[in-house]
Amino acid sequence: MQINRRRFITSTAGLAAATSLSMPAWAKGGSLTHAKRGFGEVSGEDIRLAIGNHHFMTGGRSGHAVAVNGTVPGPLVRLREGQNVKLHVTNHLEEDSSIHWHGLLVPFQFDGVPGVSFPGIKPGETFTYEFPIRQSGTYWWHSHSGLQEQAGHYGPIVVESADPDPRYDRDYVVLLSEFTPIHPHEIMRKLKVGEHYFNRQMQTATDGEMSGEMRRMWGEMRMNPRDISDVTGTTYTYLINGHGPADDLQLEFQPGERVRLRVINGSAMTFFNVRIPGVPMTVIQADGQDVADVEVDEFQIGVAETYDVIVTPPAGSHALVAEAMDRSGMGVASLTSHKGHIAAPPALREPVTLSMTDMGMMDHSAHGGGGSMDHSMRDKSAVPDDVKVGPGVDMIAPMPMDRMDFPGLGLDTVKHRVLRYTDLKAKRMNPHRTVDREMEIHLTGNMERYMWSFDGKKFTSVTDDPIRFGFDERVRVKLVNDTMMAHPIHLHGHFFELVNGADHMNQPLKHTVVVQPGGTATFDLTANEPGDWAFHCHLLYHMHAGMMQVVTVRPFPAPGEA
Missing domain, CATH: 2.60.40.420 (Cupredoxins -  blue copper proteins)
Incomplete structure (x- = not known):
């Protein structure tokens, strides 16, 4: 069978053109502006935010990002309790977008969820959110359109109290997140194909302390005791304020200062364990709301939670560590009184293994072995109608x-x-x-x-x-x-x-x-x-x-x- 070369070239060019028309501009190979790591600040009663396609790089990983005002994360929105604010959000993407003001009490039509409280922001359009500020505390904002949040479309909010807070001398936002060069829809596709795709910590036949009987029981249940996180450090670089561990982010203080850390989990999929080895933390707020002081050495922060802590670190450099719950990686910054001094982070701890309690079981031995346990876990007659x-x-x-x-x-x-x-x-x-x-x-x-x-x-x-x-x-x-x-x-x-x-x-x-x-x-x-x-x-x-x-x-x- 002979192929006409001219026809082949013409048809191939047509296919390429058709494919090009269906691709977003950022995917066609055109140059994109590099988003800056970290965030600036916007404040006042009239604020403008612009959503756009950018390129982002950290820790040797680089790829497409959705940035706001040209940074990942987007800017810190600083507000004041009792003010009225207008936030003009312009969408420069080729798809609809949105911003949800996570934790802020707003009229529902300004909550920012397409299909629930408003239609979304069309390409090229500007939507104005307008509402009074009825609270104070630490919050954050993010896209509620598709999977844009994973690509960098998020940022912090600080609402200053109407009354001065004398409990601290210095104040830092610590926004935890992740970056991956893999497009979020491709991540979703991989998870649908195989939910363990990103898991590199699964146990082998001889690994760990689990007995052969327990392995057989887990196998019969078709479950993995190391199934802690769906997406892991195999593709994620964990970020603090947009900076990966290799960026050597420094948060400076003077000895004797009381430092407030506003810790926000703005990640897409990662629970973080937060600690500053050797430095106790006093929790003063949870999700922006005041709580009675609690002194701890570590806390786990779920996706979308916030915890405000006060620390009084001794002179020197201290590692601020946000270790992924599955221990596949960590975000790191240095809390330092010596500019230029980088604290050495601790090593990753051993991977986490699920227990029978995590399966909703008090004691597996009470269920007579793997077969009956598997049956009890699939007994759907116990749930409400x-x-x-x-x-x-x-x-x-x-x-x-x-x-x-x-x-x-x-x-x-x-x-x-x-x-x-x-x-x-x-x-x-x-x-x-x-x-x-x-x-x-x-x-x-x-x-x-x-x-x-x-x-x-x-x-x-x-x-x-x-x-x-x-x-x-x-x-x-x-x-x-x-x-x-x-x-x-x-x-x-x-x-x-x-x-x-x-x-x-x-x-x-x-x-x-x-x-x-x-x-x-x-x-x-x-x-x-x-x-x-x-x-x-x-x-x-x-x-x-x-x-x-x-x-x-x-x-x-x-x-x-x-």
Whole structure:
């Protein structure tokens, strides 16, 4: 068979042209501006932000980024309690975009979730967010469009209190995140093909302390005891304020100063263990809300959480370490009183291995071996009738228990002080309200198929059936994690009170709660912000795969009304 060379060249050129038309400009090989590492600052009552395609490089890894005002992370938005602000956001991408003001109490139409509270920002358009600042504290902002957050579309928020805070002399934002040169949609594709694609710490037949019987049991359950993080240091460079470990980021102080560190987990998928070896930390805020002082040596911070701590480091250089929960890498900065001196970080600790408790089991021996244990974990008759037990649900925790006192995977065996939710107490008393109603929501998934959901229902299939709260209704919500992964669950537009053993008047306020594997977490919510609000797992690829819902807060209709 002979091929006409001219026809072949013509058809190939046509195919290339057609492919080019379907590709975004940044993918066609054109030059992009290099985004700066780190962030500037914007403030005042009239703020302008511009979203655009850029190139980003750190730690030997480089690739496409979505930057705001030309930096990754985007600029620190500094606001003041009591002011009114207008934020003009211009979208220079070739796709829709958005900004969600994570933790800020705003009218729902300015919450920034396309399809829930507004249509999104079209290419070339500017959208103006306008709202009063009703709070103070540490928060952050990020895209809620597609997977743009993974590509660099996020940044910090600091809201200064109307009253001066005398507790510290110096103030730093510590924004934790990750960078990968792999496009986020390609990461999603790889996770759908094989959920262990990025895991390089799986146990071998002879590795670790696990017995042969235990290995057989895990094998029968088709589960991996090292399945801690979906995306790991094999592709991520872990960042502090946009700087990888090789960038030698320095945070300077003078000996004797009280330094406030506003730690924000702005990552897409990574829980971090934060510590400054040899320097104790006093936790003063959680999710922007004041708590009674708690002194610790380390804390685990889930995706989207914030913790403010005060440290008084001695003279010298100290490693500020944000170690990924699965211990596949770390972000590092130097807290130093000697400019130019870099602190040596500690070595990575041993990988974390899941236990039977993480499977919602009190004691595997009580279940008579692997076969019956596997059966009990797949017994779907124990869940409420409103949980859809289809192919998207591959396990049910048979004995889920409250794990508010658990410090986080891998931190339950360390000898130093680690923060637990049970340590948190609101600094100011909450108004006393009795609970009007109780509800239970199951966190469900099928890890092999990379399907995630609430109550077995993907978000796309339940948009017409939201979670309904009456305005000012007081609801106790129990989250039951039927999966073997920790999930940071975030409710937009509200703060809820953790039911953590504290007196009900001092239950800590949060906007995000980590629900441990095989465990439960409970919060009390006063639904006093009317509108439609997103409610989702803040692991980006879990949300994208379906672990999201809409919460609607409306006055209940009077008897006889529709």
